[in-house]
Amino acid sequence: MLKNNKEIALYVHWPYCLKKCPYCDFNSHVTKLPIDINEWEIAYKNEIEAEQNILGKKTVRSIFFGGGTPSLMPPKLLEGILNQVNKKWDFSKNIEITLEANPSSVEIKNFSTLKKAGVNRLSLGFQSFNNNSLKFLGRNHSVKNGLKALETAKNIFKRVSFDLIYGLPDQNEKMWEKELNEAIQISGEHISAYQLTIEKGTTFYALYRDRKFELPPERTLLNLYNMTDELLNHANLEKYEVSNYAFKNSECIHNYKIWQGSEYCGIGPGAHGRLILDNKWYANHKFSAPKIWLNKNLQKKCASYFNKEISNIERAQEILLTSLRLTKGIDIKNTFNKLSINSKNNILNKNELRKFKELNLIEENDSFLKVTNKGFPILNYITNKLIL
Ligand SMILES: C[S@@+](CC[C@H](N)C(=O)[O-])C[C@H]1O[C@@H](n2cnc3c(N)ncnc32)[C@H](O)[C@@H]1O
Ligand code: SF4
Structure with missing residues (x-):
């Protein structure tokens, strides 16, 4: 939960x-x-x-x-x-x-x-x-x-x-x-x-x-x-x-x-947030055009144009994407436990993970997964291939 x-x-x-x-x-x-x-x-x-x-x-x-x-x-x-x-x-x-x-x-x-x-x-x-x-x-x-x-x-x-x-x-x-x-x-x-x-x-x-x-x-x-x-x-x-x-x-x-996957709230034109409500994750995005955002809020309406529930799998994929930017990487076990995800195979491409580990582009120890210094210059390529 x-x-x-x-x-x-x-x-x-x-x-x-x-x-x-x-x-x-x-x-x-x-x-x-x-x-x-x-x-x-x-x-x-x-x-x-x-x-x-x-x-x-x-x-x-x-x-x-x-x-x-x-x-x-x-x-x-x-x-x-x-x-x-x-x-x-x-x-x-x-x-x-x-x-x-x-x-x-x-x-x-x-x-x-x-x-x-x-x-x-x-x-x-x-x-x-x-x-x-x-x-x-x-x-x-x-x-x-x-x-x-x-x-x-x-x-x-x-x-x-x-x-x-x-x-x-x-x-x-x-x-x-x-x-x-x-x-x-x-x-x-x-x-x-x-x-x-x-x-x-x-x-x-x-x-x-x-x-x-x-x-x-x-x-x-x-x-x-x-x-x-x-x-x-x-x-x-x-x-x-x-x-x-x-x-x-x-x-x-x-x-x-934010990169580690904490809850955050976005205020202002185009701001987005990731929030937990009633034990579910929500993605929320405000109107981007300043004038539209302003007028909606002057009418006392929260200017979201998008407030959508996201599944725990989607949230896990997002967190993986942002936390692999950190040199510390991601505590996969802990993150997935919190999201009640039993198997990383729903989130990660097993074969790509094996290849990246063999090439020393990704390192896995205990429950941590992190991109190596050799991997960082091609981080986008790695995350594109790795995250399902
Ligand atoms: C929100 S922006 C700007 C903050 C502030 N208005 C400024 O320009 O200094 C934050 C930073 O993103 C970087 N940035 C924005 N667009 C970029 C791009 N296309 N390539 C590389 N860095 C970029 C810039 O270094 C910028 O300072
Ligand atoms: S357009 Fe504005 S936000 Fe973008 S880089 Fe220039 S000053 Fe910063």
Whole structure:
């Protein structure tokens, strides 16, 4: 029988950005319309109330403001959302509250007010230590802006992370090594290093398809990935997820919990959640279009467009998919027990598992299953073949 967890992770989505980056397929929008902050506050509050009515008493272990660019949210709005969460549920005494921020000057000015409102962890979209790369990525900040934002963030928040994107056209091992060393010099407890992916529907998708640029060859990309591991691990930033590195005990609690398969609730346009109700798992997805989401919630309707029961087998497959991203892997026995799944043969392809183990791409010990360092660069291929 599924146990209703007392603790929950909460994701809050803010969908607006100053500019749409050409590689980004997140639910992010540029709007010319004025944003009525009072309306947005009412809508978020209504949605939190609606979720609380369904979920009942909970302790919130983590809140993640993601986007879009949530650092553009007026601090008063963020404060209003946090007050409502605190009113409807309990805050865990060591709650982690993360906010994603872009390094523009508008946002830096808000950092200390956001901290006062309750944010205690900042994740900065630094992206690159090379101005040409920032230009290619369509960012509206320079390396200098990034460094300034990082310095300000580190003076204000105890926990700061930043994102980097690598695997850009013409990027070679020497160039990435230089960037990584610069990153290490100024890093705090956490770095996310993402390989550029070309997502359908983005500007880069069309440009790449029309051969307007090329990505580095596979061999170079593999070298860049391995170099990231090597240099960051050497600086005590240990890989804990395929693209995430942290000092010991400084991992992002929110993301870690979600990857491990904990219950989480999503608030805001396009947010999704996985929730246990009456001993069953539910997948829940909010309207993505900001205006539709807003209007539904102003009418006091929880803006889900999708709230569907999922079987324990489906949930086990999802958890396997996300927890294999973790270097620690998945405690199969425990996870499957909780979901009353008797045989892993319903979830995993036995033959593929055997092959991957023989090739040293996957390791199994006691009840743990984990992808090896050799396997991580082809994680998507492995999970595609492995999970039924
Ligand atoms: C929700 S996004 C953005 C947060 C913030 N608005 C920003 O741009 O800094 C989180 C991170 O995902 C990464 N990302 C987004 N799209 C990507 C792509 N196509 N390839 C690689 N990394 C990507 C970027 O590093 C980005 O900082
Ligand atoms: S990468 Fe960040 S700033 Fe750029 S469009 Fe996506 S969410 Fe907005």
